[in-house]
Amino acid sequence: MMKDFLELAAERYSCRKFSDRPVENEKIQKIIKAASLAPTAKNGQPVFIVTVKSEEMRKKMKEASPCTFDAPVIFVMCGDVKNGWHDPYTGRSRAEMDVSIATTHMMLEAADLGLGSTWVCMMDLYKAHTILDLPEHIFPYCMLPVGYPAPDACPSERHASRKPLSELAKEV
Numbered sequence: 657m658m659k660d661f662l663e664l665a666a667e668r669y670s671c672r673k674f675s676d677r678p679v680e681n682e683k684i685q686k687i688i689k690a691a692s693l694a695p696t697a698k699n700g701q702p703v704f705i706v707t708v709k710s711e712e713m714r715k716k717m718k719e720a721s722p723c724t725f726d727a728p729v730i731f732v733m734c735g736d737v738k739n740g741w742h743d744p745y746t747g748r749s750r751a752e753m754d755v756s757i758a759t760t761h762m763m764l765e766a767a768d769l770g771l772g773s774t775w776v777c778m779m780d781l782y783k784a785h786t787i788l789d790l791p792e793h794i795f796p797y798c799m800l801p802v803g804y805p806a807p808d809a810c811p812s813e814r815h816a817s818r819k820p821l822s823e824l825a826k827e828v
């Protein structure tokens with residue numbers, strides 16, 4: 657049966673412990689497809705994804721972040737800071753917004769596929785840029801380690817802690 661969106665959003669939690677079970681290629685492609693369906697500013701599509709799968713590269717990524725959680729797949733979420741939309745007020749690339757939306761789509765698609773993930777910002781972006789041998793205009797912003805949750809994986813206490821809606825929003 658199709659899961660209600662709010663049920664999926666509530667069940668998803670930051671998974672920081674993964675099983676060794678490899679993630680099927682079909683699922684990896686579905687997660688990338690979810691990113692491609694995300695909207696981007698003026699349809700500039702600056703999002704670029706590096707799928708880190710090899711043991712060697714996953715090990716190297718540990719030099720850039722303490723939060724890879726030994727996941728079997730790490731999506732490093734990058735933005736093209738040259739070709740995406742630039743804010744006319746500041747002249748700056750706003751690729752970070754587009755990358756965030758794509759990452760959110762991927763995180764939720766992963767959950768829908770029965771996979772765990774954690775959005776990770778704790779990463780030395782310059783080190784990751786070098787490790788992944790990216791061109792200068794493709795800049796990493798965050799990553800999404802993904803895999804099947806370990807049998808004893810569970811949500812942290814923070815998962816259940818949310819502001820009441822009355823503090824989150826107001827109506828005027």
Ligand SMILES: Cc1cc2nc3c(=O)[nH]c(=O)nc-3n(C[C@H](O)[C@H](O)[C@H](O)COP(=O)(O)O)c2cc1C
Pocket residue numbers: 668669670671672723774775776777778779811812814815816
């Ligand atoms: C933008 C962003 C950055 C995050 N960075 C990290 C991180 O670097 N390391 C980590 O373990 N969790 C990270 N998280 C996960 C949050 O700590 C987590 O989402 C929050 O505590 C709520 O818990 P939940 O995801 O289980 O609901 C990040 C989440 C977001 C949205």
